[in-house]
Amino acid sequence: DAGxxxxxxxxxxxxxxxxxxxxxxxxxxxxxxxYQQALGQGPQFIFxxxxxxxxxxxxxxDRFSGHQFPNYSSELNVNALLLGDSAxxxxxxxxxxxxxxxxxxxxxxxxxxL
Amino acid sequence: xxxVKQNSPSLSVQEGRISILNCDYTxxxxxxxxxxxxxxxxxxxxxxxxxxxxxxxxxxxxxVFLNKSAKHLSLHIVPSQPGDxxxxxxxxxxxxxxxxxxxxxxxxxxxxx
Numbered sequence: 001d002a003g004x005x006x007x008x009x010x011x012x013x014x015x016x017x018x019x020x021x022x023x024x025x026x027x028x029x030x031x032x033x034x035y036q037q038a039l040g041q042g043p044q045f046i047f048x049x050x051x052x053x054x055x056x057x058x059x060x061x062d063r064f065s066g067h068q069f070p071n072y073s074s075e076l077n078v079n080a081l082l083l084g085d086s087a088x089x090x091x092x093x094x095x096x097x098x099x100x101x102x103x104x105x106x107x108x109x110x111x112x113x114l
Numbered sequence: 115x116x117x118v119k120q121n122s123p124s125l126s127v128q129e130g131r132i133s134i135l136n137c138d139y140t141x142x143x144x145x146x147x148x149x150x151x152x153x154x155x156x157x158x159x160x161x162x163x164x165x166x167x168x169x170x171x172x173x174x175x176x177x178v179f180l181n182k183s184a185k186h187l188s189l190h191i192v193p194s195q196p197g198d199x200x201x202x203x204x205x206x207x208x209x210x211x212x213x214x215x216x217x218x219x220x221x222x223x224x225x226x227x
Contacts (some may be wrong), residue, residue, distance in 0.1 A: 004157070033214065042118070042203050042217030043158070056213045090157055092215075102148065103215060105157035 002027045004093050004106035012112045013081050021076040021109045023091030031055075031096030032074040033103055034066060037088040049074050050096040078111075086113045117141045118206050120218035128226050133191040135221050137204030140185065144206040148215070149178060149189045152201045161202075162189070194225045 005024045013019050025032050031050045035043035045058035049068035068074045072093075078085055088110050092103035119138045127133045135149075145166040150158035164171040164178045164187070171178050177190045191198055204218040 006157075035215075040219070042120075042205075042219050043215070045214035045216070048213045058214060096213075102160055102163060104160055105150070107155075107157045 004091055004104055006089075006091050006106040006109050008109060009107070010110045010112075012114065014114050015081055015083060017081050017113075018077065018079045019081060019111060021078075021089050021091075021111070022073065023076070023093075023106060024073045025091075025093030026104050029093035029095055029104070030072050031094045032068060032072065033092045033094070034074070034076045035090040035092065035105075036060070037090055037108070039087075043090055046076070048096075055096070081113045083113050086111060116219075117144075118204055118216045118218040120204055120221050122221050123219070124222045124224070126224045126226060127194045129196060130193045133189075133194045133198065133223055133225070135189040135191075135202050135204070135223070137187050137189075137218055138185060139187075139206050139216075141206070141208060141216070142185070143208035143210065143212075144216075145209055146207050147178070147180060147187050148205045148207075149176075150203045150205060151198075152203060152220070158203055191223075194223075196225050196227060199223055199225045 007022045033048040034046040037043040047057040048055045052068045063079045065077045088108045090108045091106045094103045148163040149161040152158045162176045180187045201220045203220045205215040
């Protein structure tokens with residue numbers, strides 16, 4: 001049973017650059033959520049994609065955008081990177097057709113902005 | 115606006131003893147609660163959950179208790195094992211009108227041999 005996969009594992013960028021992170025959901029899941037985890041904090045919700053549309057968005061600026069593909073995989077894009085964007089970015093998948101309960105997380109992408 | 119709080123950043127416990135992790139929340143709309151475990155360099159792993167219609171849920175060595183009136187839940191691990199050393203996150207969701215999980219800041223558990 002394939003779990004949630006994310007790529008790349010690590011990424012180093014400089015301020016002002018743009019980055020794209022990728023996620024493939026757990027087999028059978030159709031919903032993808034993205035979270036940002038800063039050091040010493042719990043994950044913070046960025047947004048959720050279902051049926052290729054952004055269904056809910058957290059308190060993040062428009063520099064953060066995403067996309068979901070017909071095969072349910074997803075991308076997170078961050079433009080005009082700031083030092084404060086350095087964090088672990090987590091993707092979580094779930095079944096979205098009903099009020100889904102449990103979200104299953106991938107290993108994350110560690111983004112460092114210099 | 116931190117709606118889920120884990121006030122103990124760390125917990126040290128002897129192997130074989132009970133670990134008790136606590137979590138408080140402020141949003142009365144939360145109706146589903148989860149505990150995740152996270153090792154360094156890995157994503158959070160789902161451990162156990164509880165719906166607001168229950169006050170207890172067990173799964174092997176893990177038991178979660180929910181006290182709705184106090185807006186408090188706890189995770190009991192009995193007996194604690196060295197492999198339980200990790201960061202534990204409490205999360206909650208208001209399924210009626212929300213899709214996002216709200217997380218606490220985590221509690222680092224160290225199980226001493």
